[in-house]
Amino acid sequence: MTVEMSTYVVAEVSQQADLVKTIRLLDVPTAMPGQFFLIWLPGIDEKPISVSNQTSAGTEFTICGVGPWSTAMLQVEAGDRVGLRGPFGNGFALADNTLLVGGGMGVAPLRYLAHRLMEEGRSFDLVVGARDASSLIFREEFGRWGARFATDNGDLGHVGTVTELLSEMLRLRAYDSLYACGPEGMLAAVRVIADEHEMAYQLALERLMKCGIGLCGHCCMEGSGLRLCVEGPVLTREMLDGTAEFGLPHRDGSGRRRT
Amino acid sequence: MVELPVTLAGIKLHNPTVLASGILGVSASSAALAVAHGAGAVTLKSCGAEPRLGHRGPTILPVPGGLLNAVGLSNPGAAAVAHEIRDFRGRCEVPLVASIFGRTEAEFGEVAAIICDAHPALLEVNVSCPNVSSEFGTPFGLDHDATARITRIVKDIAGTIPVFIKLSPQAHNIGSLARRCQDAGADGITAINSVGPGMAIDVYTRRPILSNLSGGLSGRAVLPVAVRCVYEIAQNVSIPIIGTGGITTPEDALQMILAGATAVGIGTGVHSTGISIFQEVCRGLSEYLEESGFTGLDDIRGAANDR
Numbered sequence: 032m033t034v035e036m037s038t039y040v041v042a043e044v045s046q047q048a049d050l051v052k053t054i055r056l057l058d059v060p061t062a063m064p065g066q067f068f069l070i071w072l073p074g075i076d077e078k079p080i081s082v083s084n085q086t087s088a089g090t091e092f093t094i095c096g097v098g099p100w101s102t103a104m105l106q107v108e109a110g111d112r113v114g115l116r117g118p119f120g121n122g123f124a125l126a127d128n129t130l131l132v133g134g135g136m137g138v139a140p141l142r143y144l145a146h147r148l149m150e151e152g153r154s155f156d157l158v159v160g161a162r163d164a165s166s167l168i169f170r171e172e173f174g175r176w177g178a179r180f181a182t183d184n185g186d187l188g189h190v191g192t193v194t195e196l197l198s199e200m201l202r203l204r205a206y207d208s209l210y211a212c213g214p215e216g217m218l219a220a221v222r223v224i225a226d227e228h229e230m231a232y233q234l235a236l237e238r239l240m241k242c243g244i245g246l247c248g249h250c251c252m253e254g255s256g257l258r259l260c261v262e263g264p265v266l267t268r269e270m271l272d273g274t275a276e277f278g279l280p281h282r283d284g285s286g287r288r289r290t
Numbered sequence: 291m292v293e294l295p296v297t298l299a300g301i302k303l304h305n306p307t308v309l310a311s312g313i314l315g316v317s318a319s320s321a322a323l324a325v326a327h328g329a330g331a332v333t334l335k336s337c338g339a340e341p342r343l344g345h346r347g348p349t350i351l352p353v354p355g356g357l358l359n360a361v362g363l364s365n366p367g368a369a370a371v372a373h374e375i376r377d378f379r380g381r382c383e384v385p386l387v388a389s390i391f392g393r394t395e396a397e398f399g400e401v402a403a404i405i406c407d408a409h410p411a412l413l414e415v416n417v418s419c420p421n422v423s424s425e426f427g428t429p430f431g432l433d434h435d436a437t438a439r440i441t442r443i444v445k446d447i448a449g450t451i452p453v454f455i456k457l458s459p460q461a462h463n464i465g466s467l468a469r470r471c472q473d474a475g476a477d478g479i480t481a482i483n484s485v486g487p488g489m490a491i492d493v494y495t496r497r498p499i500l501s502n503l504s505g506g507l508s509g510r511a512v513l514p515v516a517v518r519c520v521y522e523i524a525q526n527v528s529i530p531i532i533g534t535g536g537i538t539t540p541e542d543a544l545q546m547i548l549a550g551a552t553a554v555g556i557g558t559g560v561h562s563t564g565i566s567i568f569q570e571v572c573r574g575l576s577e578y579l580e581e582s583g584f585t586g587l588d589d590i591r592g593a594a595n596d597r
C-alpha cells in the first residue's frame with residue numbers, strides 16, 4: 032500500500048457507455064478485488080474508485096460521470112497524469128461456488144472479482160442488472176462467463192430487477208455465498224434474500240470518503256462506527272448486524288445526515 | 291497492573307488517552323469506535339454555527355513523518371453536533387469533549403451556547419486551525435488579546451462545563467499565551483494544533499497536492515514541537531494540559547506527561563499506529579510505571595520540569 036500520493040500516466044482510455052469510461056494505469060500497487068484507490072485529478076478533486084481489473088497489462092478503473100469530479104475524469108486522455116494512493120479497504124475474500132450480483136456501476140469491482148475467481152479456478156455464476164441495455168457495461172465479458180442480465184426496461188434479458196433474477200437463480204440451485212455491489216437499495220434487497228436463504232454474503236458499500244486511511248470519520252457506519260475505508264468497504268453479515276444505517280441516506284461532506 | 295486514572299478539571303478519565311479533534315469524531319458512532327478501542331475520552335470534530343462542506347480533495351495527505359491536512363473545518367453545524375453529543379451520552383460512559391470554532395469572536399459565544407445546552411463533559415475552543423486563513427484571516431490563536439477575549443466569552447456561557455483552549459504551536463510565546471487563557475478563566479489548555487502550515491508538491495504535474503495548497507502538519511514529525519510547547523505551558527500555568535501532537539508510541543505519551551500534560555491527545559497515530567494505539571499507549575504507560583516503582587501518573591507528571 033502507498034499512502035503517499037504518486038502520479039501515474041494514463042496508458043489508455045476506453046469507453047463502455049455514454050457516460051462511462053475506463054482508464055488503464057501501469058505499475059499500480061497490487062490490490063484485491065473490492066479494494067479501492069483514491070484518484071486525484073489535479074485542480075478538481077480526489078475520490079475513491081474500485082479496481083475494475085488488474086493484470087500484468089495494468090490496472091483499470093471504470094468511472095461513471097455523475098458529478099464534477101467524475102465528469103472531469105471522462106475528459107482524461109492517454110498521456111495525462113492522475114494522482115493515486117492505495118489500495119485501501121479490506122476487499123472481497125475469494126471463495127468457491129458463489130453467485131455475484133451486480134447493479135449499475137457496482138459491476139466494476141465485480142468484474143475484477145470474476146477475473147480473479149476465474150484465474151483461481153473457483154466456480155461462480157453472475158447476475159447483472161442495469162437501467163437499459165446501453166448502460167449494461169462489460170456485457171460481452173460477463174456474457175463469456177455465462178452471466179444472466181436484467182434490465183429495468185426489458186431491453187435485454189429479464190424484465191425487472193437483478194434481485195428478482197437472484198431469487199430465481201437461488202430456486203434453481205444452491206450457492207455457498209453471495210457477492211454483491213450496486214446501489215444501496217439493491218444491496219438491502221440482496222441482504223434480505225440472503226437472510227431468507229441463510230447464506231453468507233459479502234456486500235461492497237459506498238460512503239463519502241475524505242481520507243481513505245481511517246482518520247476523518249466520514250465513512251463510519253452509524254451504530255457500529257465501522258470505517259468503510261478500513262474495515263470495509265466489503266461487509267459481511269456479522270459486520271452489518273451492528274449497523275443502523277444500511278439502506279438509508281447517509282452523511283454529506285459536512286457530516287450532516289441527509290434526509 | 292498500575293491503573294491510569296486521571297482527573298482533568300474535575301472530570302474523571304479511566305486513562306489519559308483522548309481522541310483528538312478532527313480524527314473520527316464526525317458522529318457519535320465514529321467517536322464510539324475510539325471508545326471501543328480504549329480511548330479514555332473523545333473529542334468531536336470542531337463545529338461552527340453553520341454546516342460547512344470543507345475543502346475539495348485531497349484534504350488529508352500522508353507525507354513522510356506524518357500528514358498534511360486541510361479539511362477546511364467541514365462540520366454539520368452546532369445544532370446537528372448537539373444531537374450527536376446527546377446520542378453519544380446515551381451509549382458511552384467516557385467523557386466527551388466538544389470542540390467549537392467561530393469566524394468572529396461573537397460566533398464563538400453563539401456556538402458555545404448551542405453546544406453547552408447538550409452538556410458535553412468538556413468544551414474545547416479551537417482558536418488555532420491553520421487551514422481556513424484564506425477565508426477567516428489569521429487564526430485568533432496567534433493574537434493573545436483576542437484569545438483572552440474569546441476565552442472569557444466562552445467561559446461566561448459554559449458556566450460549570452470546563453473550558454479548554456486549544457493553542458497553535460505558531461503562537462508567539464505559547465507559555466505566556468496559556469497564562470493569559472488561565473487568567474481569562476480557562477480550565478485547561480490543549481496543545482498543540484497542527485503545525486505550519488506545510489505544503490507538498492507533485493513533481494510531475496508540478497502542483498501543490500492539497501486542494502487548499504497548504505495544510506497543517508501532524509504526526510510523528512511534530513512530537514518534539516508539541517513536547518516543547520507543553521513543557522513551556524506547564525511552566526506558566528496551574529490548569530491541566532491535554533498534550534497533543536505526534537504521539538504514536540507509549541514513550542511519546544510519556545514525554546508529554548513528563549513535560550507536564552495531564553492527558554494525551556491522539557490524532558494521526560490512529561492512522562500510523564492503528565486504532566489499537568489507545569490500548570497500546572495505556573499498556574506501555576502502565577508497564578513503565580510498574581517497572582519504575584511508581585503507583586500512578588501523578589508521580590511522574592511534569593517531572594522533566596523539576597530540573
Ligand SMILES: Cc1cc2nc3c(=O)[nH]c(=O)nc-3n(C[C@H](O)[C@H](O)[C@H](O)COP(=O)(O)OP(=O)(O)OC[C@H]3O[C@@H](n4cnc5c(N)ncnc54)[C@H](O)[C@@H]3O)c2cc1C
Pocket residue numbers: 067076078079080081082092093094095096097098099100101102136139140236237238239240264
Ligand atoms: C469504495 C468506493 C468505491 C467506488 N468505486 C467507484 C467506481 O468504481 N466507479 C465510479 O464511477 N464510482 C465509484 N465510487 C463513487 C465515486 O467515489 C464518486 O462518489 C463518484 O464518482 C461521484 O463523484 P463526483 O464528485 O463526480 O460527484 P458528486 O458531486 O459526489 O455526486 C454527484 C451526484 O451523484 C450522486 N452519485 C454519487 N455517486 C454515484 C454513483 N456511483 N451512481 C449514481 N449517482 C451517484 C451523488 O449522490 C450526487 O447526487 C466509489 C465510491 C466508494 C466509496
Ligand SMILES: Cc1cc2nc3c(=O)[nH]c(=O)nc-3n(C[C@H](O)[C@H](O)[C@H](O)COP(=O)(O)O)c2cc1C
Pocket residue numbers: 246247310311312313335336350357359361363389416419456482483484507508509510512534535536537555556557558559
Ligand atoms: C485530519 C485532521 C483533522 C483535524 N481537525 C481538527 C479540528 O477540527 N479541530 C481541531 O481543534 N484540531 C483538528 N486537528 C488537529 C488535531 O486535533 C491535533 O491537534 C493535531 O493533529 C496534532 O496531533 P496528532 O499529531 O496526534 O495528529 C485535525 C488534525 C487532523 C490530522
Ligand code: FES
Pocket residue numbers: 239240241242243244245246247248249250251258259260261
Ligand atoms: S474516509 Fe476517512 S475514515 Fe474512512
